[in-house]
Amino acid sequence: MSLFYYRVFDFILSFATERHPNTYRMQNVQRATLRQxxxxxxxxxxxxxxxxxxxxxxxxxxxxxxxxxxGTFFSTDLYPSDLGLIEKLKTATIQMDESGIIWKLWIGFNAMFSVGLIFIGSVNLYLSTKHFEFIRGNNPILTLTICSNIFFVWIGNRYMISDFAISMAIPLIFFAIGYLIIQLKRLTT
Known part of the structure; x- marks a missing residue:
C-alpha cells in the first residue's frame, strides 16, 4: 500500500515540476524524504x-x-488401545536398570517432552513479544529452535503419527519464515 502512495505522490510532483520548474530542487528533496x-x-x-x-x-x-x-496426565489419549498391553508395560523393565518400569518411563518421557515444548514455546514467545530486537540479533536462538523443530518433524514422520508431524511442521514453517525475513532484512540493510 505504501508503494502505491509513493507512486501517486511522485506522479503529482512530476506534474508540479513541469508547471513550475523553479521548484524542481525542493521537490527532489521531498521525493528523497518520502522514499526514506x-x-x-x-x-x-x-x-x-x-x-x-x-x-x-x-x-x-x-x-x-x-x-x-x-494428554499425559489427565486423559487416556496417549495410552495404548490394548488394555492388556498397559498391564504388561506396568510390569516390564528395561535392561539397563530393573527399577526402570516401561510404563513409568513412558509417562515420564511424555511429561518431559511436553515440558520441552512448553519451554521452547514460552521462551520464544517471551523473546518475540518483549525482546524482539534481541532475538533478531541473535542467530543461535532461532537456529536452535528451527533445528529442534526439524528434529521433531523428522521424529514425527519416522516414529510417530502423522498428526504429530503436522503439528510440528506448522511452527517450523512459521519459525523459518520469520528467520528468513530477518536474514533478508540484514542483507538489504
Missing part, C-alpha cells in the same frame, strides 16, 4: 511480519506442549 520514509515503513512492516511469524510459531508450540501434558 517509505523504506522505513516497509522495513518496519518486515519486522512486524517476522515478529508475528515467530509469535504464531511460539504459541503453537506452547499450545501443543500444554495439550500433550494434558
Amino acid at each position: 520514509a517509505l523504506n522505513m515503513e516497509i522495513s518496519i512492516n518486515k519486522n512486524q511480519v517476522a515478529r508475528i511469524c515467530l509469535i504464531l510459531a511460539s504459541v503453537i508450540l506452547l499450545f501443543f506442549g500444554i495439550l500433550h501434558l494434558h
